[in-house]
Amino acid sequence: MPPDLTRRTFLKTGATLTTLFGFDLQLAAAQVRQLKISRTTQTHSVCPYCAVGCSVVIHTLGDRARNVHPTVVHVEGDPDSPINRGTLCSKGISLKQFIVNDQRLTRPLYRAPGAVEWKPISWDEAFDRMARLIKQSRDQAFEVNDAEGRRVNRWTNAALIGGCTNTNELNFLLGKFRFSLGILAYESQSRL
């Protein structure tokens, strides 16, 4: 390359050379500058940790074909959020490792009474067994009327806890679930 050739003239030359060499040097030159995230699908989400509510952009890579599961390659602060303006803290910055993590639970596990270890169980089996146990406890302990004959419709020997790290919509469904069964003992992290 002659020493007086600037990047601009080089690229111009490149364009004319395309026909000469049969491929586009300009494109090749641009290609090396592209980041991995240029080919990702970007999804807007919100950090699940504290309640500042930083928006995040989750970058997934996958060709969107059927049966191909995208993987997360990068998570960054959303520059549009008026709260975090693209920044994340020392916790939020490692969110990718939270999502893609070899310690994630990937199948239902069951521990029988007195057992010393977990055993895998299918979802169907687990649902059937859980529903049976819930029904047994509820049928036996459910109180339709209290000692004074007032309708109370409650089940007080079971409890349901959770929800502070899940969505409003899940919390609303937990409410429906709880009242279907008559559960009063319903609590979340907000008490702690």
Added chain:
Amino acid sequence: MASLAATFGRGAMTNGWTDVANSDVVLVMGGNPAENHPVGFRFVMEAKRNRKAQLVCIDPRFNRTAAVSDCYGPIRAGTDIAYLGGLIHYTLTHNLHQAEYVRLHTNASFLIAYGFRFEEGYFSGWDAEKRTYDKSTWQYELDSQGYAKVDPSLEHPRSVFQLMKEHFSRYTPEKVASICGCSVEDFLRSARIICSTGTPDRAGTILYALGWTHHSHSVQLIHTAAMLQLLLGNIGVPGGGVNAQRGHSNIQGATDLGSWDHLPGYLKVPKAQQTSLDAYLSDFTPKPLRPNSMNYWSNAPKFTISLLKAYYGDHANKNNDFGYHFLPKIGANEDHSWGYIFDRMYAGQTEGLIAIGMNPVANGPNSLKMIKALSKLKWLIVAENFETETAAFWDAKKLAEKDYPAADEPAKIPTEVFLLPAACFAEKNGAFVNSSRWLQWKHAALEPPGLAKRDQDIIAGLFLRLRDLYQREGGTAPEPLLSMTWNYSNPASPSMEEVAREINGREIATGRQLSGFGELKDDGSTLCGNWIYSGCFTEAGNMMARRGQEDPTGLGFFPSWSWNWPANRRVLYNRASADAQGRPWDPSRSGLRWDGKKWIGDVPDYKADATPDAFGAFIMLREGVAKLFAPDFVEGPFPEHYEPVESPVENPMHPAVSANPLAKIFSSDLDPLGSPKDFPYVALTYRLTEHFHYWTKHVTANSQLQPSFFVELPEELAGQKNIKNGDLVRVTSARGKVEGRALVTRRMRPLTVNGQTIYQVGLPIHWGFVGRVKGPLINNLSPSVLDPNSGTPEYKGFLVNVEKV
């Protein structure tokens, strides 16, 4: 939250993260945002940079918030009421309060019944035998129409203002210093800054977090802060407020959607004696206490009946009280809050527990009691991203024998345990509500790994299985279950948009999405899953997913970014940012102003076209104004300094009544309390900036940054015990023990309390017996001692001993 709801009308941060940038004085106390809410803290730094705001940090530890503050003062854990009481005393004795604001927007002028007094640690009405209060002298004096009598001059000896002056006259700087362990000079230095905002042209904010809620007197503590802010005219104004920095991504949303005694939208779970919908509504629908009180809760029947229609659909009609009888009822004096759930479980009265993303062994107080309680269950269902201490409780003997020699062998634990793999945040859509009450929609980015399921699919799976069982086999009381609506397009995997639309509410006949809670009806023609969220998913679409950037007021309200409850009002009680004529106290920072026909600025927390004199500014309260005097709380209408239940000293104010007389303590064999003779040091738990709660011990980067538990000790205490940095030390309480390396620092100074030297010990949370990195659960040490109003445990300021191993 219980405190803010009683004082102002709603249990939530009054302002918001972005609004902190509008402050002139930021008081951080009971929180450490620089490390625990770092991105939120940038607005504090913006206020410092752009407005020359002063940051005051009062904390037992010289933490990173303190490091960038303009004024830092140490304090003994659990004495914040004394400190804030001292600030109220300083404000009143130096006449620094914003007099016109106090007259207009608080109950300072209300007259209290004859006989109200405070003596020797008790308010009037204490029944020593029943250990409870008869509140009859804590009430307003009413006129013949049932309205509270007022004295606008605030001179009447029984006016709230005069009673408050008298109550706080004991909180002199010298007294504060002797209780809190700070110097009089340090206290006065902070008071001069904090109490400088009682002028119309200055605004001060308070940021707090779990350092305030983790006490047996936390609700009164936050009420003290609220009182100070009301005196200084800092509520409702941009740059002001009492701002709770909540610790989990949707802790606000979960609270908004109910708890043991709340239905969605802060409606109440009915009580056994409310045997009809009419009885329930008449108990719950308040009467106004002043002629100009808007008393917005008078609409409670509309909210309740619309919720019942969302729950029970066609099974809810006028003839069956809209399905009211399907709801469970709470018996007299029953408590099903956290501490009681696990106390009853430990007593063997509970068969089953479902924990959805919740880890009580790690995050409840008194871990051994939690483990022993779970050991008595017949079944336990846990849905999680990672294995937790709660799921693996039955193996505690093996996984952490040193910490739990008293744990049972697995063979002796009859509990059937299901550990269900759940999707993480990135794999689900739906809304989180941040501290600022912003409902921000997130979109699912990918499928859950392996066989993991979304939580909604797990709950739906259980619901549908149970419904099917009851339909086929019958059973006890199938009606509440069979009458519950679950009419989602895919019942086994409800679409979160569909649920969000149901939460927003619609007109049943037409299916039209409602534009807000103003459209709700009490005749069964509307349904709405949570009235305070009505407006979040309208005919215009999903307002929570909005990404608008505009900021028309320039105050950082960003009204078209996401959507916030209620009604997209960014600053709560914003009517109080203006005077009697509707003119902003500070025209350069105008949150809301009356232009003669309507209110301009933020969405008014007021009727949009009502004249400034039509209503009081606090529309959710019967008084119409905010409460300096709040008879709602169980241990007094004014806050009083009570020592933590485990304390190194007797209460210098009234030694005979040292701790909160109504603090809830338990009497099981696993609930011993320690005395200063055996456990002389004050312990406080805290978070590190590298970790989030008990989650990131599963994440590589965070585990590498902070791999192990440590014990932070003051130099002087370490010197006495010949402990050097890095030495292994054991910390014990009456409940249990933990071991870790010593971190000897100068961040916690020895404090002189009532003439006695007191040392504090810092204990980071974050470790447990499962995870990529392991360490002791800090709650091996903490007591099951609760605030009587909120049920929050005393994680800060309990007693421990420290020894070199």
